[in-house]
Amino acid sequence: MSVDGTIEIENLKNILYVGRPAFGQPQPPSTVQLNEDGTEAVRTSVKLGRFSVSSVEVLQGLKEGDRVILSDTSAWSSYERIRLK
Secondary structure, eight states: OOOOOOOOOOOOOSOOEEEOOSSOOSSSEEEEEEESSSSEEEEEEEEEEEEOSSEEEEEESOOTTOEEEOSOOGGGTTOSEEEOO
């Protein structure tokens, strides 16, 4: 008989988190693309905290309601802004 389960190691309250990006390490400052108005993204320095399988804690650089690109944007790493269609 097979059983599915979830092991909860820690339950954090009142933290800001986003989906786990395709890049980024837990402790050093990372860079994500902050989506301003849906037409372009601006490179923003973000300090990430603890990672889980599907999300990551945001320590600095984003606020509630900010939208980010979680896909790998390393092909455009030399650009400060990316236009979105």
